Amino acid sequence: MMTTLSGRSVLLIIGGGIAAYKSLELIRLLKQRQAKVTAIMTKAAEQFVTQLSVASLTAEKVYTDLFSLTDEVEMGHIELSRSADLLVVAPASADLMAKMAQGLANDLASTTLLATDKKILIAPAMNVRMWQHKATMRNLSVLKADGVRVIGPNDGEMACGEYGPGRMAEPVEILAAIEAHFAGSALPLAGGAATTRALTGRKVLITAGPTHEPIDPVRYIANRSSGKQGYALAEAAVALGAETVLVSGPVNLPIPPGAQMMPVETAAEMLKVVEAELPADIAIFAAAVADWRVASTADQKIKKGSGGLPDLKLAENPDILKTVAGAAKAKRPKLVVGFAAETENVIANAKAKLAKKGCDLIVANDVSAEKGVMGGDRNTVHLVSASGVESWPELDKSEVARRLMEDFARRLGAKS
Ligand code: CTP
Secondary structure (H helix, E strand, C coil): CCCCCCCCEEEEEECCCCCHHHHHHHHHHHHHCCCEEEEEECCCHHHCCCHHHHHHHHCCCEECCCCCHHHHHHCCHHHHHHHCCEEEEEEECHHHHHHHHHCCCCCHHHHHHHHCCCCEEEEECCCHHHHHCHHHHHHHHHHHHCCCEECCCEEEECCCCCEEEEECCCHHHHHHHHHHHHHHCCCCECCECCCCCCCCCCEEEEEECECCEEEECCEEECCCCCCHHHHHHHHHHHHCCCEEEEEECCCCCCCCCCCEEEECCCHHHHHHHHHHHCCCCEEEECCECCCEEECCCCCCCCCCCCCCCCCCCEEECCCHHHHHHCCCCCCCCCEEEEEEEECCCHHHHHHHHHHHHCCCEEEEEECCHHHCCCCCCEECEEEEECCEEEECCCEEHHHHHHHHHHHHHHHHHHHC
């Protein structure tokens, strides 16, 4: 049976990190789908998994050394980097990402990454603090600007005992991103030509989920957004061939295969990541951003009993939608879409919001309790723009997303 990966050649670069054991499972999944997998291991990777396990699973020679004479005779690093259809770095450690961003080439992995002319997909994995460090975030922006695709990291409990973003995406998620790459790539697939879809070559930026605004190290202000509509939109954007970036607050949903996930916690972080991702062709603001944050968060857990109730002073959060809609022309996406969750006067409130935010379109929905939209699977939306109001019947959130994305692609086409 042919699969999307039949006959494809993947060069897997295994970086150092406890997540390296998951790369073995990734190899197994790729082989099962008939891909050819060749692996390079960094010195640090060899501390976590052995060459023997990698070689047994790939059924290929494993490359580790830049200066190995026999390897250079068999296949040089330039050849190694170019004979593959796709390079996958999993786990991508902070060190490897820094090397890639700087163009360093002092071992086989980094040299191969610098010498390649193929697309690169990285699956970062590291400690939460290392991931959130300004240097890593800077390197991540550089890599994305260079066209490197990123999957994960996921939120969760880390091997070091801390909690937060830093866990490598699961092997099935990386596999899905690899499949999406080949399904959407312009490379002719055996037996059929690649198709161009409505958003091929376009970048779609989506915010989703709630934001968490910390009070102290253990408490935060949040809301009930499930993130479902935003995630469904990301899935629909990938399906239409868009480069899809999903900037998401903390939710309990799997990363849509093929989307680039940028996990954030607060409104301020969300704004920063969104701005770093501009320019984009379409920006969709489906996140339920907290309107307020605690003006000064406590460094230590606030204890009760000492001096009465805590005096929580709030400060207003930046309006991300309004900021992007009002950005200078070079940065403003051609189509800026906001969402309005209303419990009464849905259309009138959405019209007011369209003017207030300066966006091109508001997708309004009735979230009054009897409709069961919040956290539910169905939604009734109204599209409010300068040219009028269009009301849709009640549909599944995924169907709403599919139709919305097709509508956005048409509006974008009409604008450009
Ligand atoms: N939004 C945003 N940044 C904020 C607040 C909202 O980007 N700080 C975006 C949301 O993602 C959504 C739209 O703005 O697309 C919703 O606007 P908002 O005025 O927050 O809606 P409601 O919360 O429904 O507003 P209100 O409380 O005024 O009814």
